[in-house]
Amino acid sequence: MQVxxxxxxxxxCGVRTEEPPPGKFDALDPENYTYREVEELTQAEATLRVAFxxxxxxxxxxxxxxxxxxxxxxxxxxMLALANFVPAARELNLLPVLPAVLDRTPEAFDDAVRLxxxxxxxxxxxxxxxxxxxxxxxxxxxxxxxxxGFEDPERAVGLTFLRAACFLAWLGGxxxxxxxxxxxxxxxxxxxxxxxxxxxxxxxxxxxVDAETEDLGALAAAGVLDDYTFNRTPAPxxxxxxxxxxxxxxxxx
Amino acid sequence: xxxxxxxGSGFGGAVAAARLGAAANRVLxxxxxxxxxxxxxxxxxxxxxxxxxxxxxxxxxxxxxxxIGELFTDTEGAYRDGVASMNVVTGxxxxxxxxxxxxxxxxxxxxxxxxxRRGRRLWPSGFDRAALDPWYRVVEDKLRVHKLEWTDATVPxxxxxxxxxxxxxxxxxxIGATAAPLKLADYQDANEGWWNQGQRFSGRQDLTKxxxxxxxxxxxxxxTGHDVDTIAPTNDGYVVKGVDTRGGRKVEFExxxxxxxxxxxxxxxxxxxxxxxxxxxxxxxxxxxxxxxxRAVLGQNLSSNGDYGVTGRVxxxxxxxxxxxxxxxxxxxxxxxxxxxxxxxxxxxxxPLYTALEQISTxxxxxxxxxxxxxxxxxxxxxxxxxxxxxGFDFKRQLTEFGxxxxxxxxxxxxxxxxxxxxxGDRVQVRWRETSARTxxxxxxxxxxxxxxxxxxGGELFLDNYRKDGTVNTSHxxxxxxxxxxxxxxxxNANGESFTNRNLFxxxxxxxxxxxxxxxxxxxxxxxxxxxxxxxxxxGTEALSDRxx
Numbered sequence: 001m002q003v004x005x006x007x008x009x010x011x012x013c014g015v016r017t018e019e020p021p022p023g024k025f026d027a028l029d030p031e032n033y034t035y036r037e038v039e040e041l042t043q044a045e046a047t048l049r050v051a052f053x054x055x056x057x058x059x060x061x062x063x064x065x066x067x068x069x070x071x072x073x074x075x076x077x078x079m080l081a082l083a084n085f086v087p088a089a090r091e092l093n094l095l096p097v098l099p100a101v102l103d104r105t106p107e108a109f110d111d112a113v114r115l116x117x118x119x120x121x122x123x124x125x126x127x128x129x130x131x132x133x134x135x136x137x138x139x140x141x142x143x144x145x146x147x148x149g150f151e152d153p154e155r156a157v158g159l160t161f162l163r164a165a166c167f168l169a170w171l172g173g174x175x176x177x178x179x180x181x182x183x184x185x186x187x188x189x190x191x192x193x194x195x196x197x198x199x200x201x202x203x204x205x206x207x208x209v210d211a212e213t214e215d216l217g218a219l220a221a222a223g224v225l226d227d228y229t230f231n232r233t234p235a236p237x238x239x240x241x242x243x244x245x246x247x248x249x250x251x252x253x
Numbered sequence: 254x255x256x257x258x259x260x261g262s263g264f265g266g267a268v269a270a271a272r273l274g275a276a277a278n279r280v281l282x283x284x285x286x287x288x289x290x291x292x293x294x295x296x297x298x299x300x301x302x303x304x305x306x307x308x309x310x311x312x313x314x315x316x317x318x319x320x321i322g323e324l325f326t327d328t329e330g331a332y333r334d335g336v337a338s339m340n341v342v343t344g345x346x347x348x349x350x351x352x353x354x355x356x357x358x359x360x361x362x363x364x365x366x367x368x369x370r371r372g373r374r375l376w377p378s379g380f381d382r383a384a385l386d387p388w389y390r391v392v393e394d395k396l397r398v399h400k401l402e403w404t405d406a407t408v409p410x411x412x413x414x415x416x417x418x419x420x421x422x423x424x425x426x427x428i429g430a431t432a433a434p435l436k437l438a439d440y441q442d443a444n445e446g447w448w449n450q451g452q453r454f455s456g457r458q459d460l461t462k463x464x465x466x467x468x469x470x471x472x473x474x475x476x477t478g479h480d481v482d483t484i485a486p487t488n489d490g491y492v493v494k495g496v497d498t499r500g501g502r503k504v505e506f507e508x509x510x511x512x513x514x515x516x517x518x519x520x521x522x523x524x525x526x527x528x529x530x531x532x533x534x535x536x537x538x539x540x541x542x543x544x545x546x547x548r549a550v551l552g553q554n555l556s557s558n559g560d561y562g563v564t565g566r567v568x569x570x571x572x573x574x575x576x577x578x579x580x581x582x583x584x585x586x587x588x589x590x591x592x593x594x595x596x597x598x599x600x601x602x603x604x605p606l607y608t609a610l611e612q613i614s615t616x617x618x619x620x621x622x623x624x625x626x627x628x629x630x631x632x633x634x635x636x637x638x639x640x641x642x643x644x645g646f647d648f649k650r651q652l653t654e655f656g657x658x659x660x661x662x663x664x665x666x667x668x669x670x671x672x673x674x675x676x677x678g679d680r681v682q683v684r685w686r687e688t689s690a691r692t693x694x695x696x697x698x699x700x701x702x703x704x705x706x707x708x709x710x711g712g713e714l715f716l717d718n719y720r721k722d723g724t725v726n727t728s729h730x731x732x733x734x735x736x737x738x739x740x741x742x743x744x745x746n747a748n749g750e751s752f753t754n755r756n757l758f759x760x761x762x763x764x765x766x767x768x769x770x771x772x773x774x775x776x777x778x779x780x781x782x783x784x785x786x787x788x789x790x791x792x793g794t795e796a797l798s799d800r801x802x
Contacts (some may be wrong), residue, residue: 055644068653143645150637163644168615183653184578200579211410229413230580233403234422237431245588250400250436252362252588252597252771 045077045119047164050135051121054142056166073167074176078170081115081163115193120158123148127150199225255279256801258510260481260491260525263349264777265761266516267460268392270468272785273514276797280473283493283509285480285517286346287320292682293347293475296499301583301750303419314542314610321345321352323681325674338463339557339672339685342498342728343518345441347477350518350762350774351459353728355582355770356438357603360389360397364595368667368767375767377747379740380780388779397461401434401584403706411439415580416534420573420710421600422585427709428702430589435599437584438774441585464778479506481525484513486534486754511801512756515734516781519762523552523674523733526744526759537753550733551744552674555683556768558729559596559666562697563629567658568711574657577602594698595770596666598706617712625704626697627688629714658788664699665729667768668692672725675735685725734763749784756800760784 037102043138051059058070066073079085118134124145136144148153170179181187201209204226209219219225247253257280259266274280287309288297289308299320310318316452327338344350366381368374392398392686402408403419414434422432430442438458469475478499485492490515497504515522530551533539542550563733567575582602590596620633635641642648669689675682688696704714736759737743740752751757760781762773769776789797 043587059646068649070649081528104541146644147639147642150642166644184657203297216405217409227412228403228415228417228576229415230416230419230573231404234419234432235426237426237429240431240589241427242431242433242588245432245591249360250275250433251360 012076042114044114047118047121047133047135048080048114049077050142051162053160054146055163056170068182069170069176069178071170073081074169075174076165076169080165080175083164083173085168117158117162120149120155121145123154201225201229254490254511255281255508257281257366257512257514257784258285258491258517259514260484260493261349261515261517261522261761262347262460263516263518263761264345264351264774265350265764265781266349266514267464267468268767268778268781269514269516269760269785270473271380271464271471272582272782272789273512274471274473275795276789277512277801278472280468280471281510282351282473283479283481283508284347284475284477285495285498288347288475288477289352290457292345293461293465293469294477295348296740297477298499298501313332315763319750325681327682327684336614338722338724339683340726341520341557341672341730343520343730344539344725345671346786348465348576349450350459351457351461354457354459354772356458356584357586357599358393358396358436358438359586359771360386360776360777361769361773364591365667365767365769366458370669373742377736377743377766379747385724385776386777387785388782389775392775392778393783394436396438396778397463398436398438398459399453400436401581403434405601414584417575417577417580417602418585419533419569420567420575421587421706423663424567424660424706425589425598426703427589430587430702432585432587434585437581439581449653450482463717463768468784476687481517483529483532484515484525484757485529486537486709486757491757503556511763512797515757515759516761517553518681519730519733519765520674520681522763523555523762524676526734527552527688528675528707528786539744539751539753541752543740543760545741550737550742551603554670554732554735554766555672555674556668556670556731556765557672557685557725557727558693558731558768559664559668559692560725560727560729561666561699562601562661562663562726563714563747564659564661565707565714566712567660567707568713569658571711575660576657577659577661579754590698590702594666594695595701597771598662598664598693598699600660600662602661625700629700629704638779656711660710662703662706664696665705665770665772666692666695667770668695670732670767672730672732683730688725694743696722699758728771731762731765731768731773734759735766736764748787748791750794751780755795758784760787 052071056076057073058066058073059068061067102127121134125132125141127138127148128137128141128145134142137145146159149159169172170177171183172180176188199208201211203209203219203224205224207227209216209225216225216231220227220231244251256277257273259273259280259282262270266284270282287299287308288294289299290306291297291299291302291308292306302308321344323343325341325343327340334371342353344353346352361382363382366376368376399412401412401414403414405413418432422736425432435756449649465475476497479495479497481493482497485494487509490509490511493508493510493513494603495506497506515525517525519573524591530539538544539550540551544547577600580602583599585600587598590598619629621628633641651675667694669764671687671692672685675684700714707714734745734746735743735748736747743766745751745759749758749760749764751759762777764780765773765777787793791797791799793796
């Protein structure tokens with residue numbers, strides 16, 4: 001929690017980041033933002049977590065509360081370790097075409113690969129400040145290192161992996177809904193029953209409306225309807241008659 | 254020996270399974286993916302089936318993405334600047350493409366069937382809109398296809414187009430075009446939105462709910478996790494060889510049958526026949542085009558169906574927030590450009606994952622703001638000469654602010670089938686050699702129209718993330734094993750049967766001989782309905798009962 005706070009708050013407030021020592025880290029529980037302990041991290045994992053926060057920063061207010069979750073708040077490290085992360089990210093085009101050996105053995109994304117990625121980050125750090133590990137760099141140099149890494153086609157591959165893990169985890173690919181909520185989605189409603197979102201229409205305070213039994217017009221008139229439909233026919237386009245293009249069934253002639 | 258083996262269970266294979274399953278005994282469906290419901294193959298792999306009757310909590314999990322989708326790409330050309338290449342996304346698992354599709358169910362317009370190349374009609378004789386209309390109706394009934402409406406005067410709330418569509422329609426109107434509600438196959442489900450992200454699995458009208466359910470009721474046997482490697486002729490039929498991967502094992506299998514239906518999907522069916530080519534020699538050679546004039550047909554003429562997507566933002570001063578992440582994936586389209594340019598425009602659901610596609614370049618401005626076609630896909634550099642950051646605070650804020658005013662849209666167009674399918678070792682590859690001038694012209698016109706829509710709404714077009722580096726991306730592949738009147742022009746005849754191998758059929762998107770310019774699921778299913786009906790009744794071909802006698 002202390003390290004996360006330093007990272008997140010430091011990032012949000014532009015304060016230089018302190019070195020996060022390897023050891024016990026805390027992570028946000030994906031459902032209710034309470035902290036939970038995760039297993040002891042290796043040096044490589046600690047480096048990766050710092051990189052995650054540069055790629056997709058957590059933002060906190062002065063009290064340390066999460067204002068906007070970042071990659072570490074959605075357990076990106078766990079996403080990276082997931083056996084099917086590589087094929088999933090590849091199918092989303094988040095990753096470039098991989099060397100065949102890695103492509104066929106996604107389970108190879110293990111400690112050894114994490115070590116290589118962390119070593120890549122340290123190599124990038126060397127260009128910013130010789131003999132300084134990535135996670136010991138101040139935030140601005142960490143950003144510069146990543147900036148330059150993405151410019152280098154060879155080093156960009158590893159960074160692309162890390163970024164893919166961040167965004168896949170943040171946009172709901174893992175256990176956490178925090179990133180989705182941050183960009184406007186309602187919270188998942190009943191994960192236990194495997195119903196993520198029950199749909200629309202809703203009231204503005206989030207209650208699901210039964211369109212069959214409730215008066216949507218009245219709710220709309222009262223200004224409390226958050227509907228995804230607009231329920232209004234668009235104005236006609238002067239000079240165009242769709243009857244010459246579409247049949248009665250709605251298909252192109 | 255099985256009477257009929259069907260390889261694949263998408264819009265072609267599912268139709269074949271339902272129809273032939275009712276007409277023959279011992280019909281077996283093989284699919285290399287999982288059974289997402291657990292009802293068809295109790296031995297299927299996959300996460301446990303939940304109380305919703307499916308295996309997925311929501312459609313964002315990597316498990317869902319990897320079990321249900323498959324990407325074919327060009328490992329040589331992909332992501333290299335200036336090198337044309339291709340990515341094809343297809344469905345995987347029992348139900349094939351229906352597990353991923355957005356339910357759009359439009360009939361192909363007559364112009365599609367009139368296309369010619371080198372003076373020859375692309376479609377076999379007997380295929381036109383009027384001939385397919387009865388089969389379209391059959392499929393529409395089975396998939397519960399209905400036309401959406403703008404208002405709820407006459408239809409239930411769940412049959413309405415979305416707010417996003419109204420915004421799109423207003424943009425169309427402002428550039429002199431018109432939008433209309435789409436025809437959609439959905440499930441009358443209270444969760445009708447969120448198909449692609451966040452919704453429980455059951456909201457989509459996928460094939461496990463209709464055709465495959467019929468097949469199961471007819472006694473058709475289903476085996477998932479069966480990855481077919483090759484097929485070969487035998488004295489009285491065919492043998493299908495592959496590996497059963499269920500339960501984490503890899504057990505080789507050989508299954509014999511009298512009639513073989515290949516319906517593994519456009520790319521996979523073509524690749525299967527290519528892998529099996531050595532088993533079909535002499536008079537039984539699968540590709541007469543290659544044999545007789547050195548111009549291969551198998552694996553050629555792969556269409557992207559003109560897929561071309563862009564992302565943009567509606568201006569902050571526009572009266573409404575789009576909120577594209579709510580509602581049905583697709584529910585309106587603009588047909589106005591079809592007569593002149595042969596493309597339609599469709600606004601679609603801006604799933605946050607779309608914004609993270611490729612190198613997350615969706616939010617980057619193009620290098621040449623007025624460029625069209627492929628030129629519009631080059632990313633502008635930052636003032637310091639570096640690429641735009643797709644990470645960090647600024648990018649995160651862009652993503653956060655993106656949803657409410659983002660409007661994602663794309664075109665489907667006729668193309669010249671510039672793609673091809675090939676094998677590289679044991680890998681299946683797709684390639685896009687070169688975009689024809691006519692296709693480029695259509696895409697340019699489409700990009701120009703979409704840019705004008707954004708600008709008419711006070712917003713701007715962002716990068717076309719699909720073709721940033723000249724990569725054509727499609728989720729609507731067609732062709733590769735096309736049907737034709739002559740064996741030098743195609744692999745199968747108008748009945749779907751191999752020109753050179755009796756009782757070997759292809760019935761899926763691979764046989765479609767041209768782009769359709771509209772979402773293809775309805776046409777693939779309608780063509781399969783027609784082929785299955787002709788086979789069962791012996792209409793223009795030998796009847797199934799005689800073949801099995």
